[in-house]
Amino acid sequence: MASRGFTLIELITSIVLLSIVAISVTSFIGFAARMYVDVSEREQLLGQSRFAIERLSRELRSAAPNSVRIAGSGGLQCLEFTPFVLSGLYLQAPIGPDTATELELASSAGFAGVAGNERLVIYPRNAADIYDAAGPYNAVLSGITPDASGSVALANLAASHSFPQHSPERRFYLLASPISYCVQGSQLWRYSGYGFAATQPEPAVMGAGVLMAEGIRTAVIPSGLTFRYDAPVLNRNAVVHIVLNFGGTLTEDLFFNHEVHLPNVP
Numbered sequence: 001m002a003s004r005g006f007t008l009i010e011l012i013t014s015i016v017l018l019s020i021v022a023i024s025v026t027s028f029i030g031f032a033a034r035m036y037v038d039v040s041e042r043e044q045l046l047g048q049s050r051f052a053i054e055r056l057s058r059e060l061r062s063a064a065p066n067s068v069r070i071a072g073s074g075g076l077q078c079l080e081f082t083p084f085v086l087s088g089l090y091l092q093a094p095i096g097p098d099t100a101t102e103l104e105l106a107s108s109a110g111f112a113g114v115a116g117n118e119r120l121v122i123y124p125r126n127a128a129d130i131y132d133a134a135g136p137y138n139a140v141l142s143g144i145t146p147d148a149s150g151s152v153a154l155a156n157l158a159a160s161h162s163f164p165q166h167s168p169e170r171r172f173y174l175l176a177s178p179i180s181y182c183v184q185g186s187q188l189w190r191y192s193g194y195g196f197a198a199t200q201p202e203p204a205v206m207g208a209g210v211l212m213a214e215g216i217r218t219a220v221i222p223s224g225l226t227f228r229y230d231a232p233v234l235n236r237n238a239v240v241h242i243v244l245n246f247g248g249t250l251t252e253d254l255f256f257n258h259e260v261h262l263p264n265v266p
Helices: 008-060 127-131
Strands: 067-071 076-081 084-092 098-106 119-122 136-146 155-162 173-174 178-183 185-192 210-213 228-229 236-245 254-262
Touching: 008 210, 008 236, 008 254, 067 228, 076 228, 084 178
Parallel strands: none
Antiparallel strands: 067 076, 076 178, 084 098, 084 173, 098 155, 119 136, 119 173, 136 155, 178 185, 185 210, 228 236, 236 254
C-alpha cells in the first residue's frame, strides 16, 4: 500500500497562504496598536491642555483690576497679572494732600489670612499703578487690627502715605505676588514669587518655573499671539483672550480659543 504525502506544489501553496494570513493578521494588529497609541496620546494631550486652560482661567478671575500685562511674541510670550488676597471697602483713607499711616476699613471680619507686607492699592487705573513700587497708588501694609468697637478695622501702613484719589466705590485691594504664564517654544510655564517690577520681567529673571503643558504649536496660531488683552471700557469688563494650539506628535491640531472676563470694580 503506497504512502501518501504533500507534493512540492501543495507545500508551496500552503506556505504562501499561511504567509498571506500572517501578514494580514500582523497588519491588523499593528493598525490597532497604532490606533491605541494615537488615542492615548490624544487623550493625554487633551487632558493636560484642559488642565492648563482651567488653571490659568481660575487664577485670572482673581486678578486685581488693570493688573494684566502682556509681553513678547512668537516663541516667547508672557501673560502677567496680580491676584488679590482681599478686597473690601474703606471708610477713611489718606487722600492727597493728606498723609497718614492707617486706613479705617468698613469691616473687622475676613482679615484672618492677612499676614502683613501685602501691597494695598486704591483705584489702580493701569498696570503701572499696580507694579510701580514707588508709585502713589499702592502702599505696603504692616497689619490690620480690629477697632475697639469691633465694627471697623484699622489697616496700618509700613510708612506714611498719600493716595492720589478716592475709589468711586471706596474700595481697596490687598495684592499677592504677581504670577506669569509664559509660552516658551512648545511649552507653557508658570512663574510666581518673583516680586513686583515696573517693567514686565522675562522668564530668565523670574526664577524656577513650573511646567504646565507641552506640545504647543505657536507657528500655526492664526493671530500669531497666544495672549491678547482688551482693556475695560464703560460698557464692558476687561477680557483676556487665550489661544493655544496643542499638537505634540499628532498630525491634527487641538485649538483652544478661550476668553476670561475680568470684573472691573474700581
